[in-house]
Amino acid sequence: MVNEQGPESAQAPSPSGxxxxxxxxxxxxxxxxxxxxxxxxLVLKTIAxxxxxxxxxxxxxxxxxxxxxxxxILTSLERVGLAVVDENSRKYVIGPAALTLAWxxxxxxxxxxxxxEATARIAASTGETACVSAVVDGRRVTVYEVESSQPxxxxxxxxxxxxxFSGATGRVLLSMLxxxxxxxxxxxxxxxxxxxxxxxxxxxxxAARDQGYAFSRGEWIMGGCGVAVPIATQGTVTAALSxxxxxxxxxxxxxxxxxxxxxxxxxxxxxRWRQPA
Numbered sequence: 001m002v003n004e005q006g007p008e009s010a011q012a013p014s015p016s017g018x019x020x021x022x023x024x025x026x027x028x029x030x031x032x033x034x035x036x037x038x039x040x041x042l043v044l045k046t047i048a049x050x051x052x053x054x055x056x057x058x059x060x061x062x063x064x065x066x067x068x069x070x071x072x073i074l075t076s077l078e079r080v081g082l083a084v085v086d087e088n089s090r091k092y093v094i095g096p097a098a099l100t101l102a103w104x105x106x107x108x109x110x111x112x113x114x115x116x117e118a119t120a121r122i123a124a125s126t127g128e129t130a131c132v133s134a135v136v137d138g139r140r141v142t143v144y145e146v147e148s149s150q151p152x153x154x155x156x157x158x159x160x161x162x163x164x165f166s167g168a169t170g171r172v173l174l175s176m177l178x179x180x181x182x183x184x185x186x187x188x189x190x191x192x193x194x195x196x197x198x199x200x201x202x203x204x205x206x207a208a209r210d211q212g213y214a215f216s217r218g219e220w221i222m223g224g225c226g227v228a229v230p231i232a233t234q235g236t237v238t239a240a241l242s243x244x245x246x247x248x249x250x251x252x253x254x255x256x257x258x259x260x261x262x263x264x265x266x267x268x269x270x271x272r273w274r275q276p277a
Contacts, residue, residue, distance in 0.1 A: 036069070036073075039063070039065050039069060039070075039073060040073045040076065040077070042063055042065070043059060043063065043065070043070060043073045043074065043077065044077055044082055044083070044094075044098075046059060046062070046063060047059075047077075047083055047092055047093065047094050048094045048098060048159075049160075049161050050093070053086060053089060053091030053092060053093050054091055054092055054093075055089070055090060055091045055092070056070055056071055056074060056090065056092075059074075059092075074092055077092075077095070078092075078095070080095075080097060081095045081096055081097030081098075082094070082095045082097045082098055083095045084096070109143065109144075110234075110273060111132065111134065111143060111144075111234075111237060111239055111273055112132070112143060112144045113272075114269050114270075114272035114273035114275075115132045115144055115231070115239075115241070115269045115272075115273070116144060118241075118265040118266075118268050118269050118272075119131070119132055119144055119145075119146050119241065119265070119269075120146050121265065122146075122241070122243060122261065122262065122265050123146035123147070123148060123243075125261065126243055126245075126258060126261070127148060127149070127150055127245075127249070128148045128150070128153070128154075128243040128244060128245035128249065128250070129145065129146065129147050129148045129153055129154055129155055129156075129243065129244045129245065130145070130146050130241070130242070130243050131144060131145040131146070131156055131169075131241075131242055131243075131244070132144040132145075132231065132239055132240070132241055132242075132269070133156075133169050133173065133228075133239065133240050133242060134173075134237050134238060134239045134240075135164065135173050135177070135237075135238045136161065137161070138164065138185055138188070139161040139162060139163065139164060140161070140162050140163070140164050140167075140169055140170050140173055141159060141160065141161050141162070142156040142157060142158050142159070142160065143158065143159075143239075144158065145157070145158050148245065150245075150249075152246055152248075153245065153246075154221070154224050154244040154245055154246065155244070156244065163189075164185065164189075165189050165201065166216075166219045166220060167216045167219050167220055167226055167228075168208075168213075168214035168215055168216035168226040168227060168228035168242060169214075169216075169226060169228040169240050169242045171204055171205055171208040171214040171216075171228070172208050172213070172214050172228040172229060172230050172240045172242075173230075173238055173239075173240050174205045174208075175205050175206070175208040175209035175214075175230070176209075176230050176233055176238045176240075177238060182202075182205065186198050186201050186202060189201070212229060212230065212263065213227065213228065213229045213259045213262070213263070214227075214228050215227055215252075215255050216228075217247060218247070223246050223247050223248075224244065224245075224246065224247070225244070225245060225246070225247045225250035225255065226242055226243065226244045227242060227243050227250070227255045227258055227259065227262060228240050228241065228242040228262075229241055229242075229259065229262045229263050229266045230266065231266045231269050231270050231273070232266075232269075232270040232273060232274070234273060234274070239269075239273075240266075241262055241265060241266045241269065242262075243258065243262065
């Protein structure tokens with residue numbers, strides 16, 4: 001059975017190969033925080049977001065944390081199961097204890113609770129992978145996903161961070177952000193990559209905002225398509241509903257036909273999400 005990785009697959013540009021935006025230079029912890037805790041969480045987050053094992057020296061260099069402090073942090077993370085080291089390469093990956101944190105988050109997330117039923121219905125009715133995504137630290141992260149039952153399907157993977165600047169879901173999420181936040185992210189993206197014109201990005205985001213949906217075709221993986229619609233913004237969480245599938249099943253007209261179905265499901269999720277616990 002072919003299980004083709006989703007539009008944000010291993011072929012997509014990884015945020016983990018280089019320091020994340022804003023992580024270079026000397027770090028001054030915000031007032032009221034504890035530096036060693038800040039550093040430990042930063043190391044853990046970097047390992048979790050990496051698409052390959054990370055070594056002590058590169059973590060110390062990329063995060064601008066002393067080698068001795070990084071080593072102590074890694075030892076502590078390994079001791080509690082949040083990191084695992086390969087005995088041969090001496091490089092680290094996220095540990096099994098992190099699964100417990102992810103499971104607890106999913107179980108207690110208001111957004112996941114509100115979205116699970118409607119997302120499952122969308123996956124069943126369309127035959128494609130359906131997912132709910134949110135903006136986390138300037139990236140798009142899938143917080144809930146129901147995989148297609150088709151032999152050939154596309155998946156994103158819950159918890160994996162991807163760029164907001166490619167794909168239908170990213171554009172929809174960007175279209176929901178406050179204007180100043182959007183300008184900051186666009187400026188940061190352009191200065192970091194130097195690959196895309198800010199005006200073009202803004203125009204595509206504006207189109208997604210005006211239409212209330214966005215399509216993508218082959219932006220992350222050849223032959224992969226996506227349709228995304230906004231759900232809502234609650235506090236600091238901005239969410240979107242999407243489906244992904246191969247272009248053999250998601251022709252342009254098919255994607256257009258699915259927009260009302262997705263918008264109706266997104267409206268149902270938004271209503272449930274706003275209801276008090």
